Amino acid sequence: MTREKFIDFTKDHIIYLDGATGSNLVKAGMPSGVCPEQWILEHREVMLQLQKEYVQAGTNILYAPTFTANRVKLAEYHLEKNMSSMIHDLVAISKEAAASTPGHPVYVAGDITMTGEQLRPMGKMELEDLIAIYKEQILCLVDAGADLLVVETMMSLAETRAALIAAKEVCDLPVIATLTFEADGRTLFGTDAKTAAVVLESLGASAIGANCSTGPAQMEGIISDMVSVTMIPIIAKPNAGLPFLDENGTTCYNMEAEEFTEEMQVLVNAGATILGGCCGTTPEFIRQIHDRFGTETRVTAARRPEDIRYLTSERITHSFGLEDGFFVVGERINPTGKKALQAQLREGNFEKVIQFAEEQETCGAKVLDINMGMSGIDEKLCMLRALEEVSGVTNLPLSLDSSYVEVLEAALRNYPGRALVNSVSLETEKFEKLLPIVAKYGAMFILLPLSDAGLPKDIEEKKEIIHKIYDRALSLGMRKEDIVVDGLVATVGANPKAALETLETIRYCKSNGFATICGLSNISFAMPERGFVNTAFLTLAIQSGLTMAIANPSQEMLMSCALATDLLLNKEEAALRYIEYAGGVKERREEKEAELSRKLALLEQQGTKADSTDNTEVPSAVTASKDTPQINEMQEKLKTAVLKGNRNGIVKITNEALESGEKPVELLNQVLLPAINLVGEYFDQGKYFLPQLIASAEAMKNSIEVLEPLLQTGNSGEEMPVVVIATVEGDIHDIGKNLVALMLKNHGFHVIDLGKDVPQAKILETAKEHHAEFIALSALMTTTMQRMREIVAAAKQEGITAKIIIGGAVITQEYADEIGADGYSKDAADAVKLAKSLME
Known part of the structure; x- marks a missing residue:
């Protein structure tokens, strides 16, 4: 067929x-x-x-x-x-x-x-x-x-x-x-x-x-x-x-x-x-x-509107049409001109990449551009690592940005969403090699109206390039809605008509059904107070029909004016977006002032003279609840590493905390455990999903491995309750079971993981041998859940006093009650709560 x-x-x-x-x-x-x-x-x-x-x-x-x-x-x-x-x-x-x-x-x-x-x-x-x-x-x-x-x-x-x-x-x-x-x-x-x-x-x-x-x-x-x-x-x-x-x-x-x-x-x-x-x-x-x-029923439900575009991450979709509100593609994850970021990337450190991703989302970006183009690194490997790290801390869709076809192909193959590719031009390699790759992986792409000859000499040549690439995209099975045309911004200092020519391109594209994008920084190159020029140009471009722009969303004047322009153009829900952003501006200013004051106070406590005009970037704070004890900057950094699932960087952060004089017991009890509890709350609330939960749990495990040799015996896992955990016989699924084991370990339980497809006799013998206080059983299939009933009955018959908790996709509280289990947990975070409540 x-x-x-x-x-x-x-x-x-x-x-x-x-x-x-x-x-x-x-x-x-x-x-x-x-x-x-x-x-x-x-x-x-x-x-x-x-x-x-x-x-x-x-x-x-x-x-x-x-x-x-x-x-x-x-x-x-x-x-x-x-x-x-x-x-x-x-x-x-x-x-x-x-x-x-x-x-x-x-x-x-x-x-x-x-x-x-x-x-x-x-x-x-x-x-x-x-x-x-x-x-x-x-x-x-x-x-x-x-x-x-x-x-x-x-x-x-x-x-x-x-x-x-x-x-x-x-x-x-x-x-x-x-x-x-x-x-x-x-x-x-x-x-x-x-x-x-x-x-x-x-x-x-x-x-x-x-x-x-x-x-x-x-x-x-x-x-x-x-x-x-x-x-x-x-x-x-x-x-x-x-x-x-x-x-x-x-x-x-x-x-x-x-x-x-x-x-x-x-x-x-x-x-x-x-x-x-x-x-x-x-x-x-x-x-x-x-x-x-029968077979004659016809479909009457409303299907996808023809003029709507979709970009996605693995977990959310951003949809937009030509009449919808303007949005920003965050430009900051790009090493060009950023020496600190370049130095980190050469060391294999992605802390600033993560920081820029989080900051840009907070400031209102709807898509994040990822560019790893610099000397001294393997750009393809860095791009794939950046996708992994960024996807762990934000759900925003990504724009994949590189000058090399092989880098973009690897990124498209690995990215588990629908990306925006930046960009495809009429240059031979991009036109002949990259465009079929974009079509293969179902991505959207930025059409850059350039050819091997360079910049188009006039608007007519620009239109000609646009339609050549568009026709080729159609022949590959793509649609107009898969294309975003770059307005190709030149420098107004060198060409006084640069802005007018770009605005004409934007108007032409919109009238022909194309979404549009532009980079703002070129327009003001070599001009004083460039932010004023960029902002003025952006408001004109939005009025002309610009769909999105590659920009720095932390520039308040630019973002405020963009949202205000949508408001004045009476775009749908523009008033709500403007009011929400305006309220956030005030909050962010207050947070920055509070953070700076806190940092200065810490420096003064350490006997360091601090210059209040210092422009050094201040690390973003983790907001503590009223019931959470105040923690210092080093502890806060460790807590953030758990919350963000920084598996690769947390060992270094833990060692730095110890070198600064932090006590292992306090790091465990005042930082790590509250952090993983908060992760569990986020999971329960639907703010975090399984990938974040696992990343945070593994980050905490890596930190605990550093601390454990330094902890007194009384605080080690050996004196905590013993949990024997297994997937029951006949069942070879262990995703959920592994996560439960990891979370229990992170909370100090001594976990003996027997794996999957484990016979009843082995489970009960291990529980008796290690004087287990808990037996945790997992089953994903209705055909194997009956093994749980048999284990509960056998445990009682053999006089085993361990509490038996069960879980799995097919398990319910009613089933737990029916077979006499001591408890049912719906997920890993709930398993920890259940075990602690049964201990009490």
């Missing part, structure tokens, strides 16, 4: 997927702890019969049972060498089922999911290794005859991108993708539905959507959000409600086919046109939704 055929096949009517595989195989006798793919091959008729029933129920796209048939997952069963033959045999089962009902065309989708190994910086997996793993699986699926590919049950947008990139590079099959969202409407990694949809559509997915997690009604907002920012088909594959265990300990779901079908109406109304079922659904569910909605 080609992408074009898929578009035609799914156009304007409902398409039906299959329902659950795993829960139905368990009913058919598949035990926990086995390799699902191997069990299917050993019980071929069970799988064949199930899929034939789905086809008879009306399924149009059947998922081949290759969900975890990748090198990493199969290696857990020592079957990785059999991957190719297994995939061929598994696809053959689905192909046979697909052909079982003549006259009813059914396509087979090769099924792909997460490997369980996390990408850097959260884990140890390198992006290229992950792409290679997916390529191996995809090539086997293609060779086996899969008609299309499905990437499903994804929690990480970055890993979903890796799978799509792998598919692009080895085959031409259409790829559909679905992510799994939490109750707050975000994935476990913090991505919202709109962002996921924008990124995956721009990368070339043929259809996108959501699967698993919830019943149909709870998926409505996710589907609506995806519909509103895309033009491709949207997939809805919900569970049959919530799982529970019956009196026999069997996992069941709380929705029957009739109720499920009734609730699916809200997803069809929201705009979903590819329907199926996930955990707990059966062929009867598919039969009933097929009978209910």
Whole structure:
């Protein structure tokens, strides 16, 4: 199947997927702890019969049972060498089922999911290794005859991108993708539905959507959000409600086919046109939704407005149109003319990069430009490190800026959002090499109207260049909305008409439907009091239709005048933006004055004469709550390192604190523990997501490793309660378990981590051997949660007094109560609170 055929096949009517595989195989006798793919091959008729029933129920796209048939997952069963033959045999089962009902065309989708190994910086997996793993699986699926590919049950947008990139590079099959969202409407990694949809559509997915997690009604907002920012088909594959265990300990779901079908109406109304079922659904569910909605239902939900543009990070989307408010692309993360930043980058130090990112976001930038162009460094490696560091402290979308195509290509490949590329010109290398790369990765780009001959001689040549690049972009499958034209600002000191020529370009572009951008600094070069010239020019440019500018958002006069211009032009919500910014100006001034006073007071205490006119940059403060004891500057720096997840720099900061005379016990109790508690609060409030939580936890771990040898025995982890933690037998998922272990360690607990797929006997023996006060159990699958019940019962029978706490994606408080566990934690931060409350 080609992408074009898929578009035609799914156009304007409902398409039906299959329902659950795993829960139905368990009913058919598949035990926990086995390799699902191997069990299917050993019980071929069970799988064949199930899929034939789905086809008879009306399924149009059947998922081949290759969900975890990748090198990493199969290696857990020592079957990785059999991957190719297994995939061929598994696809053959689905192909046979697909052909079982003549006259009813059914396509087979090769099924792909997460490997369980996390990408850097959260884990140890390198992006290229992950792409290679997916390529191996995809090539086997293609060779086996899969008609299309499905990437499903994804929690990480970055890993979903890796799978799509792998598919692009080895085959031409259409790829559909679905992510799994939490109750707050975000994935476990913090991505919202709109962002996921924008990124995956721009990368070339043929259809996108959501699967698993919830019943149909709870998926409505996710589907609506995806519909509103895309033009491709949207997939809805919900569970049959919530799982529970019956009196026999069997996992069941709380929705029957009739109720499920009734609730699916809200997803069809929201705009979903590819329907199926996930955990707990059966062929009867598919039969009933097929009978209910038929094949002639036309899509009526509102889709993406044609004139809206989208830039994203991994976690948020910034949308804008030509009539929307002006915004700034922050320019400061650029070593040109910044000696201190250059020195840090040569040392591999990214503190100022992080500082500039945070400051520019605070001052109102909506996008951050990242440029690592300087001598004496590996620019590509520095760019990738900068993306990692900046993405850890801000959710703003990024503009990728380099003179070298290979640097931009590496950045686009690694960036887990939809970036702005700065820039593409008519210069041969950029036009012929860079533009196809931008199209491949689905980015937006700045069109710089230059050619190999240099600056255009007049406005007509500038227009000619713009349209040549635009035509080439269209031929590569891009749209006008993917282009931002640079007004090409010259110096008014050398060319008195420079401003007028740029304004004419901006007006021309807007009238022809192009977004525009410009850099402000050139206009005032060699003029006195350049800020006045820049600000005056910017207000004229906004009035002419300028969409955005690359500028320093900390310049209050420039930002205030820009927002005031929007206000006077009566742009939507301009008054609110101006009032909010004006109020922030006063707050920032007061904060700076207070910070300077505090710094001067510290210097005076140290007997140092300080000059109040010193222009040295003052480090940004971490605001303490009323109940938090006041901490000094060194302690504040350490606390900030935990809050910002500065894993690489915190060891140096900890050593500096010790060298300055700080006591290890005070650093632990007054700085590190309050900081990690605050991180937990931010996570609970939705301000932080899993990547930030892990980064902060690992930063704290690195600091504690420095302090631990210096702490007295009474304050070390050895005298704290012992926690034995494990993922139960048959379950090979450990993301959440690892994070719980890390957070407990950071709070002083002595954690014995037994890993994943751990037998009951080993858990209980370890608990007895180490006189554990807690046993922490994790399960991600409904098929393995029953092991928890067995462990609780066995522990009581053997007289083990350890408190048993449980958690995992399928676990609830009701289940904990039902099996007699001492507590349930919904996440890592909650596990710490629960353990402490049980100690009391």
